[in-house]
Amino acid sequence: MITVAKEGQFNQSAMILRIYQPSNGSQQVTLSLAGYIQATNNKNPQVMPVTALEQAIPGVQPLPVSNGEVIITMDRALVTLEVSAG
Numbered sequence: 001m002i003t004v005a006k007e008g009q010f011n012q013s014a015m016i017l018r019i020y021q022p023s024n025g026s027q028q029v030t031l032s033l034a035g036y037i038q039a040t041n042n043k044n045p046q047v048m049p050v051t052a053l054e055q056a057i058p059g060v061q062p063l064p065v066s067n068g069e070v071i072i073t074m075d076r077a078l079v080t081l082e083v084s085a086g
Contacts (some may be wrong), residue, residue: 001019001021001022002016002017002018002019002020002031003018003019003020003078004016004017004018005017006028008082008084010052010054011082011084013084014082014083014084015026015036015082015083015084016050016054016080016082016083017031017080017081017083018052018076018078018079018080018081019038019072019074019078019079019080019081020077020078021077022065022077023075025044026073026074026075027073027074028071028072028073028074029071029073029074030069030070030071030072031069031070031071031072031081032068032069033045033047033068033069033070033083034068035066036083037069040085042085042086044065044085044086045065045083045084045085045086046062046083046084046085046086047062047063047065047070047081047082047083048060048062048063048081048082048084049063049072049079049080049081049082050080050081050082051080052078052080054082056078061083062086065086071081
């Protein structure tokens with residue numbers, strides 16, 4: 001479930017997504033970026049996990065985007081993602 005979709009606080013050209021999954025275990029979540037791609041005409045977005053304060057996480061690489069979708073393995077209830085031009 002997407003709980004927040006907003007402009008980035010520090011990078012106004014980015015979209016910040018906060019995703020919630022209520023299970024107590026690790027779960028794979030597939031997120032469609034079709035609406036973002038259509039609205040921005042950005043066919044190759046970059047998706048980065050960031051902290052809740054929208055800061056970079058050292059050593060974290062961009063998540064692969066395939067066919068307008070990204071798959072996230074969530075090991076906790078909340079994840080924050082920054083979607084930007086690739």
